[in-house]
Amino acid sequence: MKTKTISLLTVVLIALFLNINSVHATANDIQHSKTITIKLNSMQCDMCVEKVTEAINSVEGVEKVSVDLDKKNATVTFNSDVTSKKAIEKAITSAGYDANNKKADPEAYDNLSGCCKKP
Template sequence: MCSYSIEENLRELRGVKKVQVDLKNKSGKVIFNASIVDLSTIENRITSIGYNVNNKLADIKAYEKLELCCKKPKEN
């Protein structure tokens, strides 16, 4: 569900050609046309749906709406 959400949201961006998210390794690969969409726009889309990416933090309201399985485990 989590990877699907990220992949589907990014595929909606004009200029994004391919998206692959690997939750196990906490990584992803995005192939995009840089003359149409830039990395910052892609990162902003990811944070806007509740996920951290690179050095950008998730939108807290979007994060709170995520399914429990998509949230980071709480630290003790």
């Protein structure tokens, strides 16, 4: 009987410990997760959306990307321990698109399809 009580207590303690740990991990993730909006003024069409999304997703540490063609911006959630706004902007300009006040890489821009170039 006594052994049973102890083992039950152990199970409860382990469960409690695991629970505390997972709550802690979640709080930690939120702390290091950052969401920013990047202006994408040179985007023209759905192909641009695809390319920009792909470029942002290729950055290690990016957790969530949503590119809006009408608003001409991207909402990006990333782990600020792994990457930065600057690194994400660089990935976009390297793909041939303007990102915030940073201009597209001219060579990458030249290689874009005609429909993706500024009118």
